[in-house]
Amino acid sequence: MIHDHLSQTFAALADPTRRAMLARLSKGEANVTEIAKPFLKEMSLPAVTKHLKVLERAGLISKSRDAQRRPCRLNGEAMRNAAEWMEQYRVFWEESFDRLDAYLATVTAKKKAKRSTNGPTK
Amino acid sequence: MIHDHLSQTFAALADPTRRAMLARLSKGEANVTEIAKPFLKEMSLPAVTKHLKVLERAGLISKSRDAQRRPCRLNGEAMRNAAEWMEQYRVFWEESFDRLDAYLATVTAKKKAKRSTNGPTK
DNA sequence: CGGTAAATTAACTAAGCGGTTAAATACTGA
DNA sequence: TCAGTATTTAACCGCTTAGTTAATTTACCG
Structure with a gap:
């Protein structure tokens, strides 16, 4: 309710x-x-x-x-919100440090992509 | 049940x-x-x-x-399973093609990381 | 108009969920 | 052993959810 x-x-x-x-x-x-x-x-x-x-x-x-x-x-939007909430827990299921490194690299890549294309993200 | x-x-x-x-x-x-x-x-x-x-x-x-x-x-494992299920819908919330490109790049990066380092994953 | 297809609403039931209070269990430490 | 701390279990309540069947709405078509 x-x-x-x-x-x-x-x-x-x-x-x-x-x-x-x-x-x-x-x-x-x-x-x-x-x-x-x-x-x-x-x-x-x-x-x-x-x-x-x-x-x-x-x-x-x-x-x-x-x-x-x-x-x-x-x-897609609702599912994106849910997925983004989960994202903060990714470090708990990325069990090895090098895979965590790989993830951090992807975050950088995403930021770059976002910077070049789009606008404000909440 | x-x-x-x-x-x-x-x-x-x-x-x-x-x-x-x-x-x-x-x-x-x-x-x-x-x-x-x-x-x-x-x-x-x-x-x-x-x-x-x-x-x-x-x-x-x-x-x-x-x-x-x-x-x-x-x-982390249970949440990973849920996140992985959601992953198949990512294309529906990645609204622009270049951001989709960025995602595909990260997938490649992850595969590479896994291949080079790896070790037993529970 | 009358018939039919597509979908929803109404009214009801059984089961599950989130909460309560009171009682029981598990363990520590003097 | 006894008192106290930490947590769970039991029994119960009210609301929500997932399903049912029957009836209704909405729109097309001949």
Whole structure:
């Protein structure tokens, strides 16, 4: 209820059905019945609608309209926020120093790329 | 109940209290009362124990024993698994091609580092 | 208009989660 | 052994979540 956005995103990801839906959408836009097809043996269509609503409120997907269809597409931003939060823990899973070095090198590379191309990052 | 490991990890991360506990542990080992201190205005000690158990079952932390204390420490592996799952969606949040290029460069750099140094990875 | 397809809403249920208080356990140290 | 510190367990409560079926909405098409 107090749920901040990050919590909502992680909660949405904490379900294999929803992760499978995201995997499907990573291959391209799809409407509700198309997304539902692989799951209709296991659950009803309203259940699918609910899962999609969870993904939508978490900002992971967005729906548009095409006649009766509601084409859904993946929305990278929410997942980026989650990934960026995780990034601060990378040092804990990069177990050897030289791999940590490699990571620090990539950070430098990224900063360079960012400096050359873009604008302000929060 | 059917919860696969990845779902458990994401579910554990979907709570600001638990994320704050991880942040605390990223600064170093701490036992239960130490971890609990910032939260005892908002919740009881058993509530803290429960949160820690969620983190533990998700593999995000591990407890050891020191007399009556249960020192907890962060365990990077579970978070790495989650981060690696997310990695496949990176293309959806890397909005410009040159930043994608930069990322691909880092992947190459990592491979090189691994090849040259390596050693057994648990 | 009437029929059909696509998706959502309503109303309900069972189970899980986050919290509580009270009691129990584990260990130390005089 | 006894008192005290650290932590967990038990039993319970209210809310949320994931699912159901039935009904409704929305838009197309012949």
